[in-house]
Amino acid sequence: MIEINKLNAWFDDNHVLKDVDIKVPKNGSFGLVGESGSGKSTVLRTITGLVDDWEGEIIVNNKELGPKRDKAFYRLVQMVFQDPFGSLHPRHTIDRILTEPVNIHGLGNSDARVVEALNQVGLDNAFRFRYPHQLSGGQRQRVAIARALILEPKILLLDEPTSALDVSIQAEVLNLLSRLRRELGLTYVMVSHDLAVVAHMCDDIAIMNHGRIVERATAEQLAEGTLEHPYSQQLYKAAGGYDRAIVDTFVDWD
Amino acid sequence: MSNETLLSVKNLEVTFDTPKGTVNAVRGVSFDLGRERLGIVGESGSGKSQTGRAILGLTAANGRITADEMKFHDLDLATLTPKQWRKVRGARISMIMQDPKYSLNPVMTIGDQIIEAYREHHKVNAKEARHRAIDMLEAVKIREPERVFNSYPHEVSGGMGQRVMIAMMLIPDPELIIADEPTSALDVTVQLQVMAILDDLVRDRGMALIFISHDLQLVSSFCDRVLVMYQGLVVEELKASALHEAKHPYTKGLLNCLPKMDGDHSDLPILEREASWAEG
Numbered sequence A: 001m002i003e004i005n006k007l008n009a010w011f012d013d014n015h016v017l018k019d020v021d022i023k024v025p026k027n028g029s030f031g032l033v034g035e036s037g038s039g040k041s042t043v044l045r046t047i048t049g050l051v052d053d054w055e056g057e058i059i060v061n062n063k064e065l066g067p068k069r070d071k072a073f074y075r076l077v078q079m080v081f082q083d084p085f086g087s088l089h090p091r092h093t094i095d096r097i098l099t100e101p102v103n104i105h106g107l108g109n110s111d112a113r114v115v116e117a118l119n120q121v122g123l124d125n126a127f128r129f130r131y132p133h134q135l136s137g138g139q140r141q142r143v144a145i146a147r148a149l150i151l152e153p154k155i156l157l158l159d160e161p162t163s164a165l166d167v168s169i170q171a172e173v174l175n176l177l178s179r180l181r182r183e184l185g186l187t188y189v190m191v192s193h194d195l196a197v198v199a200h201m202c203d204d205i206a207i208m209n210h211g212r213i214v215e216r217a218t219a220e221q222l223a224e225g226t227l228e229h230p231y232s233q234q235l236y237k238a239a240g241g242y243d244r245a246i247v248d249t250f251v252d253w254d
Numbered sequence B: 001m002s003n004e005t006l007l008s009v010k011n012l013e014v015t016f017d018t019p020k021g022t023v024n025a026v027r028g029v030s031f032d033l034g035r036e037r038l039g040i041v042g043e044s045g046s047g048k049s050q051t052g053r054a055i056l057g058l059t060a061a062n063g064r065i066t067a068d069e070m071k072f073h074d075l076d077l078a079t080l081t082p083k084q085w086r087k088v089r090g091a092r093i094s095m096i097m098q099d100p101k102y103s104l105n106p107v108m109t110i111g112d113q114i115i116e117a118y119r120e121h122h123k124v125n126a127k128e129a130r131h132r133a134i135d136m137l138e139a140v141k142i143r144e145p146e147r148v149f150n151s152y153p154h155e156v157s158g159g160m161g162q163r164v165m166i167a168m169m170l171i172p173d174p175e176l177i178i179a180d181e182p183t184s185a186l187d188v189t190v191q192l193q194v195m196a197i198l199d200d201l202v203r204d205r206g207m208a209l210i211f212i213s214h215d216l217q218l219v220s221s222f223c224d225r226v227l228v229m230y231q232g233l234v235v236e237e238l239k240a241s242a243l244h245e246a247k248h249p250y251t252k253g254l255l256n257c258l259p260k261m262d263g264d265h266s267d268l269p270i271l272e273r274e275a276s277w278a279e280g
Helices: A040-047 A071-076 A094-104 A110-120 A125-129 A137-149 A167-184 A195-201 A219-224 A230-238 B048-055 B082-088 B110-119 B126-139 B145-149 B158-170 B188-204 B216-220 B240-245 B249-256
Strands: A002-011 A014-024 A029-033 A054-060 A077-080 A155-159 A187-192 A204-209 A212-218 B007-018 B021-033 B037-041 B063-066 B069-072 B093-096 B176-180 B208-213 B225-230 B233-239
Touching (some): A014 A054, A014 A204, A029 A040, A029 A195, A040 A054, A040 A187, A071 A077, A077 A137, A094 A137, A110 A137, A167 A195, A187 A195, A195 A219, A204 A230, A212 A230, A230 B188, B007 B048, B048 B176, B158 B188, B176 B188, B225 B240, B225 B249, B233 B249
Parallel strands (some): A029 A187, B037 B208, B037 B225
Antiparallel strands (some): B007 B063
16 A cells, blocks of 8 residues: 655755655554654655655555645545644634535535544534634544544554543544544554554554664564564663663663 | 651642632642652643642642641741742752753753752852752763753753753752653653653652652652542552552553553553542
């Protein structure tokens, strides 16, 4: 469904992605893990057309992408951002937020689509005419997912979709995402700093550091803890909580 | 470690008057604190931060604090005047905030901010203060203290900023540190490194620590004792090492709903809230 070969990207003189290769099968779920500045979000942003300066090959649904994305691309690929507080227009109702993409793409029948999308993410119809500030963080993130789903995409790019949420709400949203992938046959590329979240959600995982993929692993390998690269091992240990002795073994990867 | 009580809080309530009515943010929290590490854990809106702020008299103007007792040594915190507070805040009780980006002064060099914190409570000359500040930057394991001393907050990374914050809050040598999500804005490895610095300093200087966080597992791997808060109430108190013996369904639910690296992709258990948990 998605194939990326030798992807390189730059922010001015900063070389932020270095020879990134990714392959995601149809209905697959691929996870990118790393710390700030590792380039994990930049991979998603490059796919979706938010990064101008890149080289390499991005093939989505058997079609190689050029510098521009057309409307058809956005019907196929949608993105959910980290911060549900920043990604919804504060002065638009949920109804207007959801209707806008339908109108842009001239799909028609927006009324039924909005009802359907809210239903898919488990939000009651009563939310339709509310504003984002009247919703909790978890409800907002559901709206952001509904907005992505309303165009009936096949691929969702998820950029830290639950890291702004409380853990109990995170569990609900992760379950929702798993269910949607099953029911709608979606393909996910998910970015997170949280190894456990990615291990839970994804079949294949790539660990990134300074713009490079340093290691690839399956969810099973993560479960067994059989990571080889010292950076991945450090990340794995850090996910286990605070241990004074382990912290002393950490090295900086600058 | 002695068992003397440093801070005693009994039946603390924090209430806010808002246009939509009164909000009871903290509802009858009680605890005694010795020279130990106490974790306060809860989700957003549980009242954990408001508990910490009330101890330092930092509750917003539309909030009211009542308590049967709020004593720091022999000092009754509830009756302090602003002038008396200035002798306590920073000098004896200090607070580390969550995000160095917002809590450091953006137009003042890091060195000047640390010196300001020190000279507020210690009468020393500029040269001595500078010397102390550099030492403190070294103590929080900043590799080039001279350079960081002359930098502005925006010129350093998040992890470095939080080390600066710790340096600033610890330099007056307080007895009690309240750390409100001190590492939540940081990457995991940096987070643990910053915690190790805090760990060592608190231990060496024999300080008491209140560590406020949403992360139950992190807190229990760091503290001696944990209070779990839900809707303004302490629903459970635990020895940090006995987290797996948690009895309250809320605490258990919080632990269970975390994704695990066990290769299991099935749905996570959802925390079903019960109305009775919120009844004091």
